[in-house]
Amino acid sequence: MTRASLFAQDKRTRARNATEKRFRAYGLTAIVLALLALLWLLISIFGNGLPAFKQTFLTFPVTLEESVLDKSGTRDPAVMAKATTITYGKVLTKALEAEATAKGIDLSALKKKGLANLISEESPATLRNMVLADPSLIGQTIRFTALAGGRVDGYYKGRVTLETAALDKNTSPEQLAVADKLKEAGVLTISLNSGFVTMPDASDKRPEAAGLGIAIIGSLYMMAVVLVLALPIGVAASVYLEEFAPKNRFTDLIEVNIANLAAVPSIVYGILGLAIFINMVGLPTSAPIVGGLVLTLMTLPRIIIPTRAALKAVPPSIRDAALGIGASRLQTVTHHVLPLAMPGILTGTIIGLAQALGETAPLLLIGMVAFVRDFPGAPPSGLFDPAAALPVQIYNWTTRGDPGFVERASGAIIVLLIFLIAMNAVAIYLRRKFERRW
Amino acid sequence: MKDQRLESRVDTQTIKIQARGAQVYYGTNHAIKDVDVDILDKTVTAFIGPSGCGKSTFLRCLNRMNDTIASCRVEGKITLDDEDIYDPRVDPVQLRARIGMVFQKPNPFPKSIYDNVAYGPKIHGLTRNKAELDAIVESCLRKAALWNEVKDRLAAPGTGLSGGQQQRLCIARAIATSPEVLLMDEPCSALDPIATAQVEELIDELRSQFSVVIVTHSMQQAARVSQRTAFFHLGNLVEYGETGQIFTNPIDPRTESYISGRIG
Ligand SMILES: Nc1ncnc2c1ncn2[C@@H]1O[C@H](COP(=O)(O)OP(=O)(O)O)[C@@H](O)[C@H]1O
Ligand SMILES: [Mg+2]
Numbered sequence: 268m269t270r271a272s273l274f275a276q277d278k279r280t281r282a283r284n285a286t287e288k289r290f291r292a293y294g295l296t297a298i299v300l301a302l303l304a305l306l307w308l309l310i311s312i313f314g315n316g317l318p319a320f321k322q323t324f325l326t327f328p329v330t331l332e333e334s335v336l337d338k339s340g341t342r343d344p345a346v347m348a349k350a351t352t353i354t355y356g357k358v359l360t361k362a363l364e365a366e367a368t369a370k371g372i373d374l375s376a377l378k379k380k381g382l383a384n385l386i387s388e389e390s391p392a393t394l395r396n397m398v399l400a401d402p403s404l405i406g407q408t409i410r411f412t413a414l415a416g417g418r419v420d421g422y423y424k425g426r427v428t429l430e431t432a433a434l435d436k437n438t439s440p441e442q443l444a445v446a447d448k449l450k451e452a453g454v455l456t457i458s459l460n461s462g463f464v465t466m467p468d469a470s471d472k473r474p475e476a477a478g479l480g481i482a483i484i485g486s487l488y489m490m491a492v493v494l495v496l497a498l499p500i501g502v503a504a505s506v507y508l509e510e511f512a513p514k515n516r517f518t519d520l521i522e523v524n525i526a527n528l529a530a531v532p533s534i535v536y537g538i539l540g541l542a543i544f545i546n547m548v549g550l551p552t553s554a555p556i557v558g559g560l561v562l563t564l565m566t567l568p569r570i571i572i573p574t575r576a577a578l579k580a581v582p583p584s585i586r587d588a589a590l591g592i593g594a595s596r597l598q599t600v601t602h603h604v605l606p607l608a609m610p611g612i613l614t615g616t617i618i619g620l621a622q623a624l625g626e627t628a629p630l631l632l633i634g635m636v637a638f639v640r641d642f643p644g645a646p647p648s649g650l651f652d653p654a655a656a657l658p659v660q661i662y663n664w665t666t667r668g669d670p671g672f673v674e675r676a677s678g679a680i681i682v683l684l685i686f687l688i689a690m691n692a693v694a695i696y697l698r699r700k701f702e703r704r705w
Numbered sequence: 706m707k708d709q710r711l712e713s714r715v716d717t718q719t720i721k722i723q724a725r726g727a728q729v730y731y732g733t734n735h736a737i738k739d740v741d742v743d744i745l746d747k748t749v750t751a752f753i754g755p756s757g758c759g760k761s762t763f764l765r766c767l768n769r770m771n772d773t774i775a776s777c778r779v780e781g782k783i784t785l786d787d788e789d790i791y792d793p794r795v796d797p798v799q800l801r802a803r804i805g806m807v808f809q810k811p812n813p814f815p816k817s818i819y820d821n822v823a824y825g826p827k828i829h830g831l832t833r834n835k836a837e838l839d840a841i842v843e844s845c846l847r848k849a850a851l852w853n854e855v856k857d858r859l860a861a862p863g864t865g866l867s868g869g870q871q872q873r874l875c876i877a878r879a880i881a882t883s884p885e886v887l888l889m890d891e892p893c894s895a896l897d898p899i900a901t902a903q904v905e906e907l908i909d910e911l912r913s914q915f916s917v918v919i920v921t922h923s924m925q926q927a928a929r930v931s932q933r934t935a936f937f938h939l940g941n942l943v944e945y946g947e948t949g950q951i952f953t954n955p956i957d958p959r960t961e962s963y964i965s966g967r968i969g
Contacts, residue, residue, distance in 0.1 A: 514775050584812035588875070590773060592825040592882060593802030602824075603814060 312677050312684075318424040319678025322460035322475065323415035325386060325449065327366035329359065330408040331398060342402040355391035355398075356383065359413060363454075367445070370452040376441040384438065385446060387414035389469055389476035414462075415455065417475045417671045419446050423457055426670055463678060467640050468655065468663075474671025477664070479679055481639050485555050485654030486624060486686075488646060492559025493566055493623050498616050500563075501570030502605075505612075508571075509578040510600050529568035536565040537629030545633060552634035553653035555643065561633060562623040569619040570612075577611025578604060610701040617694035621687050627658040635659050657683045719746040721886060721916040722767055727781035729762050729771065736762045739781075740942040742935060744886075749908060749917045751927035751948065754937035755963065760920040761809075763937070764888050767918065768804040769797040785886070802829050805879035805915075809891040811871035813863035813878070818855050821863040821874055822846060825882035841881055849877035850907050869900025876907060880915070887911060889919040893926065905930050924964060928952050936960045 271277060276284070335358060339346050360383045367374055367382075374382060390413035398404050414420075418438035421427035429440045449455040466478025512518045540561035544550045550557050581604045589599040605612075630636070635656050643652035655663075657679060664676040722744040729737035737759045744750050744767075752760040762771070769790060771777040783790050790800055802825070813821050822842045825831075832838040842859070846852040851873045855866070863874050872892055879887060889908070893901040908930045911917055921927050927934050928948060935945040936957075944951060944960045955961045 582812075584808065584810055585814065586773075587770070587806075587808055588812040588814060588878075589824075591768070591770065591801060591806035591808070592828070592878065593798055593800075594824075594828055595798045598828055602828075607815065 312680050314677075315674055316677030316679075316681045319463055319674045319681075320460050321424070321457055322462065323420040323423050323455060323457050324412050325363065325415050325455050326410060326412045327363055327454055328408050329362040329394070329411040331358070331405050333405050336398060337402070337405050342405065344399045344402060347399060347402060347405075350395070352391040352395055355395045356386075356388075359383075359386055359391055359394060359411070362411070363413075366454055367449065367452075370449075370454065372445060372448045372452065374445060377445060378439060378441070381439065381442045381445075384416050384442060385419055385449075387416050387473060387475050389473050390414050414475050415446070417473065417669060419443070419455075420475045421671060422446065424674065426674070463675075464682065467642065468638060468660065470638075471667050471669060474667075474669045474675055477672070477675050479657065479660060479682055481642055482655040482657045482660035482679070483682070484643060485558070485635070486657045488555035488643065488650055488654065489559040489562055489656060490620055490624060491646070492556060492650065493562045493620060494616075496559070496563040497566045497570050497619065501567050501616070501619075502574055502612060504567075505571050505574035505578060506600055506605070509575050510604065511596065525568045525571050529572055532628075533565055533626050534628040534632065536561050537632030539564065540629060541632050551651055551653070553637045553639065553655075554651050555654050555656075556650040557633050558630050558635050558656060559650070561629045562626060565626065565629065566619040566623045569622060570616050573615025573618070574608070574612045577608035577615065580611065581607045606701075610698045613697040613701065614694045617690050617697070621690045624686060624690070625658050625683065627656075627662050630656050630659050631662070636663055657686070720744070721746040721786065722918075723782075723784045723787075724763075724766075725782045727763070727766060727779070727783055729759070729766060729780075730778045731762075731774070732776045736940050737766070738940040742942060742945055744916060744918060745933065746885075746916045747912060747914070748933060749912050749919060749931040751931035751934045752918065752920045752937060753922075753924060753927050753934060753963075754943075756922070758937040759940045760937050761890050764890055764918060764920050767886070767888055768801050768806055769795075770801075770806065772797050802882050803884055804886045804888060805882060805884035807872070807875050807879050807887065807889040807892045809894055811868055811875050811895060813866070813871050813874050815862060815864050817860045818846075818863045818866070818874060819859040822877050822881050825878060829882055831882065845877040845881045846874075848880060848907075848910070849873045850903060851877055867900075869896045869903060872896060872900065872904060873907065876904070876911075880911070884915065886916045886918065889917065891920050891922055894922060901926070924952070936963065938963070 333340060335354065336350050337347050338349075341347075363386065364374065364382055390411075393413075394411060416438075418427050418432070418435065419442070422432070422438075422443050427435070427438065427443075429443060432438045432440050432443055446455055462476075462478050464478065464483060465480045466476065467481045468478065469476035508518060508521065540557060544557045544560050545552055550560075585603050585607065586599055589603050590596075594602065635654070636659050637653060637655075639653045639655050641652070643649040643654045661676050661679045661683065664672045664679065720743045722742075724740055724742045727737055727740040727742075728735070740763060752764060754760055762777075765771045766779050766783060767790075771779060779791060785800070785804070789795070814824065816824075819842055822845050823838050826838060826841050832841060843852060843856075846855060851870060854870060855861075855874075863871065866874060872895070876887075876889075876892070893904050896904065905926065908917055908919065912932075919927075919930065931948045933946065934948040934951040936943045936951065936955075936959075938959050944955060944957045946956075951960065952964060955964060
């Protein structure tokens with residue numbers, strides 16, 4: 268009988284190896300496809316959104332004349348408030364005209380309003396608030412940095428071209444030519460847009476002035492509410508169910524329902540929040556406290572489930588050891604079981620929080636989509652002031668007409684992603700820090 | 706071996722733990738049937754018997770560790786110093802401070818060696834200051850014959866020790882609360898022969914201060930360390946008496962066949 272050589276594969280082995288190779292190819296294909304999709308998503312978001320972090324500004328000297336802005340001469344903000352943003356708009360336009368003339372720029376080709384349009388409609392209000400806050404500015408000449416209008420900003424970000432400008436009643440090729448000259452003269456600059464993360468939202472016509480300030484604060488307030496409520500309640504509920512509750516029909520029922528609650532669509536929690544917190548309890552709409560409570564309800568099962576899993580994963584021998592020495596149940600849990608379960612609990616909590624941070628639907632129902640211009644106060648009373656939320660702000664901006672908001676929405680997505688990545692990094696860090704072997 | 710037996714006779718006749726008509730049920734499974742037993746003070750009592758006969762179950766009745774199993778029900782009367790440990794007035798936590806337990810698998814806390822031993826005295830408020838605690842930790846580690854091996858690394862994790870060392874650490878931890886009775890459930894089953902010999906030696910020394918109850922799979926071990934032996938079979942206490950008598954001259958035929966290796 269001849270023995271088969273080890274160097275030649277028999278038929279079965281060949282078939283087995285082929286199957287294995289095919290399986291690996293499938294897996295690799297799936298992963299490559301997923302990575303490509305992710306890459307495409309990131310490229311499109313960053314391509315659209317990064318310009319939001321840059322902004323076109325006009326910096327020029329403005330003389331704040333008493334005869335225009337404070338005719339009474341009292342320097343009383345209440346009286347000075349009579350001068351409206353229209354007056355301030357004229358002051359700004361005049362000042363820009365003077366600056367352009369001084370730099371030798373020919374403005375004769377501009378139509379009526381062509382110069383005023385270079386400046387964002389938001390800037391007169393900014394200047395007015397500045398003066399009302401500090402009336403001693405009257406009579407002085409200050410260097411003022413105004414936002415450039417949305418079209419001009421779009422021109423430097425490639426959104427607006429000379430061809431589209433010819434068809435656009437809000438701008439003109441002549442205006443853009445003046446803008447180019449102002450840029451050469453150093454009056455018009457493009458620089459980092461810190462206002463994107465500090466300013467409040469702006470109206471539909473002023474994408475250049477729209478910022479995420481209130482949305483970020485609103486989201487932070489809500490996350491604080493969720494953390495303060497959901498973590499202790501969730502952990503306490505899990506510890507009770509896992510370590511103290513008798514195992515019977517009733518606790519089984521609770522267990523099944525917690526799993527079900529985690530699967531309930533989030534908009535249902537929004538309806539619940541509307542019915543309970545706003546209609547029954549009478550809390551204000553658009554308030555971070557209500558958003559936080561709704562998100563707490565939604566997050567609780569998502570914290571309880573991983574927490575219970577983490578508690579279950581603690582070896583029973585540790586509990587026996589502690590009980591055997593005469594530790595009480597609670598001592599056993601707090602001294603031994605919880606520290607061992609901590610990495611799992613924290614990871615679960617942070618993932619729950621991250622989900623809550625990105626949640627939009629329930630917040631729409633409790634009115635967080637309202638247009639808010641005033642910053643909420645400091646907590647705790649600030650929790651009851653109207654605010655926005657990051658994901659809702661994104662949704663809101665994507666529904667607006669001006670193309671400038673596409674850029675803003677993508678920029679807001681980048682901010683949201685940064686928050687999520689930061690939270691996940693914290694989760695990984697905590698996990699490493701608390702992880703122990705046994 | 707038998708000669709050695711004759712030397713280590715029972716030193717005392719004081720009854721520490723007494724069980725009368727003890728029954729244990731897991732749901733409908735009747736795991737312990739009508740057991741009467743007297744466990745003497747300052748004596749090593751061995752529970753032997755085939756696997757699944759209820760040795761661990763009965764042992765866990767003695768410090769009410771069975772309370773943690775929802776389906777488990779204990780009937781009958783078990784007393785410690787003539788007080789019924791299942792009396793409603795008894796707090797099981799307080800009871801367990803007086804009846805220490807060492808488990809089959811070494812289960813040190815994932816904390817430092819020092820903290821493992823210090824934990825019991827801390828939660829029971831046995832010490833007033835750090836110096837006293839240090840003294841207890843040292844004396845317990847010495848009693849557990851572990852001091853010389855770990856004295857330079859008390860801050861190292863207890864889980865980093867070898868299996869035999871871990872088990873001795875668990876014994877040190879159990880005796881740190883100064884219990885009156887020490888229950889040991891197959892304490893050597895996860896250990897190698899050398900570590901086993903060390904633990905057995907230790908048990909013999911512990912006898913001067915505690916009443917020790919040890920469950921063991923190994924009849925040699927029972928013969929080596931115990932003065933009295935109880936043989937369990939299918940939930941019944943078949944025979945209970947002096948170790949020498951059980952091994953040399955068993956009365957019940959089931960004991961005889963187990964000892965000679967015919968059931969097991
Ligand atoms: N936690 C438990 N739940 C239900 N039945 C158990 C449990 N522990 C032990 N038993 C049952 O009780 C009987 C005795 O078990 P055990 O005391 O562990 O035996 P041994 O320690 O002598 O090997 C066995 O029939 C076993 O199936
Ligand atoms: Mg057992």
